Amino acid sequence: MSGTAADTSPPALVWFRNDLRLADNPALMAAIEGGYVPIPIHIHAPDEAGDWRPGAASDAWRHRSLAALDTALRKHGSRLRHFVGPSLPTLQSLVAATGAEAVFWNRRYEPAYERRDTRIKQQLRGQGLRAESFNAALLFEPWMLRTKQGDPFKVFTPFWRAALAAWRLAPGVDAPKAIPPWREGPEGVPLAALKLQPSRGWDRGFWEAWEPGEAGAHEALETFLEGALRGYGEQRDFPDRAGTSRLSPHLHFGEIAPWRVAAALEAQRGGANGQDIDAALRELGWREFAHHLLHHFPHTTEQNFNSRFDGFDWARVSPATLEAWQQGRTGVPIVDAGMRELWSTGWMHNRVRMVVASYLTKHLGYHWRHGARWFWDTLVDADLANNTMGWQWVAGTGADAAPYFRVFNPLTQAEKFDGQGRYIARWVPELANLPLPLRLAPWREPGELRRLAPAYPPHPVVDLAAGREAALQRYRQLRGD
DNA sequence: CGAAATTTGGG
DNA sequence: CCAAATTTC
Numbered sequence: 001m002s003g004t005a006a007d008t009s010p011p012a013l014v015w016f017r018n019d020l021r022l023a024d025n026p027a028l029m030a031a032i033e034g035g036y037v038p039i040p041i042h043i044h045a046p047d048e049a050g051d052w053r054p055g056a057a058s059d060a061w062r063h064r065s066l067a068a069l070d071t072a073l074r075k076h077g078s079r080l081r082h083f084v085g086p087s088l089p090t091l092q093s094l095v096a097a098t099g100a101e102a103v104f105w106n107r108r109y110e111p112a113y114e115r116r117d118t119r120i121k122q123q124l125r126g127q128g129l130r131a132e133s134f135n136a137a138l139l140f141e142p143w144m145l146r147t148k149q150g151d152p153f154k155v156f157t158p159f160w161r162a163a164l165a166a167w168r169l170a171p172g173v174d175a176p177k178a179i180p181p182w183r184e185g186p187e188g189v190p191l192a193a194l195k196l197q198p199s200r201g202w203d204r205g206f207w208e209a210w211e212p213g214e215a216g217a218h219e220a221l222e223t224f225l226e227g228a229l230r231g232y233g234e235q236r237d238f239p240d241r242a243g244t245s246r247l248s249p250h251l252h253f254g255e256i257a258p259w260r261v262a263a264a265l266e267a268q269r270g271g272a273n274g275q276d277i278d279a280a281l282r283e284l285g286w287r288e289f290a291h292h293l294l295h296h297f298p299h300t301t302e303q304n305f306n307s308r309f310d311g312f313d314w315a316r317v318s319p320a321t322l323e324a325w326q327q328g329r330t331g332v333p334i335v336d337a338g339m340r341e342l343w344s345t346g347w348m349h350n351r352v353r354m355v356v357a358s359y360l361t362k363h364l365g366y367h368w369r370h371g372a373r374w375f376w377d378t379l380v381d382a383d384l385a386n387n388t389m390g391w392q393w394v395a396g397t398g399a400d401a402a403p404y405f406r407v408f409n410p411l412t413q414a415e416k417f418d419g420q421g422r423y424i425a426r427w428v429p430e431l432a433n434l435p436l437p438l439r440l441a442p443w444r445e446p447g448e449l450r451r452l453a454p455a456y457p458p459h460p461v462v463d464l465a466a467g468r469e470a471a472l473q474r475y476r477q478l479r480g481d
Numbered sequence: 482c483g484a485a486a487t488t489t490g491g492g
Numbered sequence: 493c494c495a496a497a498t499t500t501c
Binding site for chain 1: 497498499
């Protein structure tokens with residue numbers, strides 16, 4: 001075993017971040033095709049995320065996804081090494097220790113990471129290294145699509161039209177057959193040392209429904225194509241059905257490339273209904289739009305996209321009420337079901353996300369940042385771009401915002417999308433004893449509620465009609481009449 | 482410029 | 493049927 005490429009080739013660091021896969025991984029391919037011996041590394045540096053260090057649910061997913069990546073790398077002859085940041089000095093000391101001549105990574109678009117990575121690239125290049133970043137996360141880089149005036153888009157539909165006009169899917173690239181091993185140090189630290197895994201096992205319920213990692217991502221895609229894609233356009237709105245793709249955490253962690261998903265959808269044309277395929281592609285489009293917005297308007301993670309809301313009269317937060325929302329004890333069944341699904345599984349159906357977000361920002365009148373923060377801490381698919389856009393959209397402060405007078409009525413939503421109360425019964429089991437239609441609006445029969453579900457709140461923390469009126473009042477104030 | 486268009490709603 | 497403002501062409 002002498003004279004192989006691995007013996008004579010210089011090493012390159014392949015810095016894994018949110019691209020936890022071997023297929024369709026341009027940074028890894030750059031190392032291999034550049035003739036380097038890749039040294040796959042992961043650096044734990046949560047402080048570098050600024051105010052948005054990953055939450056516990058996200059960490060729990062990352063732990064498993066990193067373990068899966070390591071397993072996959074080992075099957076290909078390599079392995080993943082973990083280090084504790086800060087990132088730049090860690091990279092520099094690894095370069096010094098290994099003699100690496102290049103550093104490759106795939107881009108992230110969170111403002112704090114964009115700033116950090118720009119600096120790192122400059123520094124590494126300044127010391128004569130090859131440092132290159134690639135796109136592994138998006139169909140379109142955020143700066144690729146512009147209006148005819150050259151501005152970023154602020155409305156989804158024109159954005160997506162421009163995207164479809166520029167549509168050219170990257171070809172899929174299979175995982176490399178073999179990855180030359182790097183057998184020398186430094187060893188790094190064990191994954192467990194990063195303490196990403198919950199210590200008390202509260203995440204147990206998560207893993208009945210999820211398999212983090214590249215294999216799990218491809219399985220989820222197959223399941224979607226064979227199942228929920230047919231009828232997706234309509235079925236995805238019903239939270240008690242398996243009507244969605246459930247790809248969001250896999251996409252967030254880069255366990256599968258969006259162009260892989262898009263190509264797989266396109267390949268179904270003729271089979272599945274074209275409208276279902278278009279609807280699924282559009283959802284990928286929303287993810288693209290969110291990244292476009294975050295890149296061009298990085299301040300929107302904290303501040304209103306629409307600055308007219310800067311003086312808006314949000315309600316003062318009552319900690320007890322906020323906690324009731326977080327724990328699924330508002331007394332509004334569809335809201336509580338959603339919040340409990342989130343707490344139990346690290347995920348919430350998209351339709352219900354809108355309902356609970358509307359209840360928090362409109363009926364309760366709380367600043368969207370309280371909801372955004374809770375979602376950030378509890379979702380396994382927590383994604384700064386999607387989370388920011390979604391919350392600002394519901395609150396009416398965002399790009400392409402819902403008009404202020406559009407206040408979701410949680411009861412109407414429950415009747416439309418959980419008419420049989422199955423979703424409610426699943427996540428708020430104490431209401432399963434209530435017959436329809438009472439299960440959707442138990443406050444209407446206080447006696448029955450007390451008798452059949454004594455543990456459930458006797459009435460909503462904020463009455464639906466009063467909450468709606470208060471919201472409209474606040475928003476009218478903003479307009480000045 | 483003016484015109485057309487605008488994620489998922491409510492009553 | 494209503495409700496508004498802004499974006500984009």
